Amino acid sequence: MSKLIFINLPVADLARSIAFYEALGARRNPQFSDETAACMVVSDVIHVMLLTHAKYRQFTTKPIADAREVSAVLLCLSAESLAAVDQAVSDAVGAGGRPDPTPTQDFGFMYGRSYEDPDGHIWEIMWMDVAAAEGAMGGAEAAA
The missing domain is CATH 3.10.180.10 (2,3-Dihydroxybiphenyl 1,2-Dioxygenase, domain 1)
Structure with missing residues (x-):
């Protein structure tokens, strides 16, 4: 079995981010999505987890970076x-x-x-x- 990658990204507006990734061809997997997160399937092995800031904070104690300011x-x-x-x-x-x-x-x-x-x-x-x-x-x- 191929390894899967799940890329976790903090997002400010979940609905806007879902629409953006859907416009690029990703499909939302409802099995791993709710009002705090959306699993966007990019390919058979690539999944982008869009997480509200509150949800993202459940996985790390580090501050959430503003990706427009830092990389x-x-x-x-x-x-x-x-x-x-x-x-x-x-x-x-x-x-x-x-x-x-x-x-x-x-x-x-x-x-x-x-x-x-x-x-x-x-x-x-x-x-x-x-x-x-x-x-x-x-x-x-x-x-x-």
Whole structure:
């Protein structure tokens, strides 16, 4: 069985966050959702748990960071093409996200952009030509 990942994100407005992630193609799993949390299924193995601040505080005694002001994590998802990277960012902007809070990366064999969700959590979207990347890395190792 593949390992599952559950990404826990504190959100200020649960309904707004659910709508944002649904607009990006995630589906809400009602089995693990209530008025304090929503389990958003991104893929068979990736789940984003949107938690109200009160719910999030049940899991940690640390202060909840304002992701618009500080960075604690950068989340990265793969895309099947360069066009899919740009489309994902466009979809996020259309759903209320902010485009490109981190620099666009274009190395020829790898291309990435990012967006912020309504609470400031940064999602990077990355495409990579694996064969070209291996060639580029192999070339760098031979030069070293």
